[in-house]
Amino acid sequence: MRIVPTLTAVLLVLSPLPVLASSCAEQIGTIERRLDSAGAIQVAGLQDGHSVRTGSPKGIAAARADAPSDPETLSTADHVAVARTLIVRAADEDRRGDKRACENTMTQAKGMIGALP
Helix, strand or coil, rough: CCCCCHHHHHHHHHHCCCCCCHHHHHHHHHHHHHHHCCCHHHHHHHCCCCCCCCCCCCCCCCCCCCCCCHHHCCCCHHHHHHHHHHHHHHHHHHHCCHHHHHHHHHHHHHHHHCCCC
């Protein structure tokens, strides 16, 4: 029995498949939005090239006035700056397809951000 590829089969194989966002890419987008939130800007100021993002369906209406329960998670401008560099690194790891490294870097970035107001 001889298998003869049909034109439809050949076109299906050669056609580009849709690119699906990785879970790490989704995390990167979420943290980038978080770093442009009113709380992050209150801590670190508005960075060049960024704008305040508002209207998140999961965001809180107002920043909390009380301190976080764990003082180690207190956000600082330096921590936010480090988190931004970690996000750039995670995006590069995600582009290279290194899912584990990207997820580890995102965990570090989230820890650096801490509890934003």
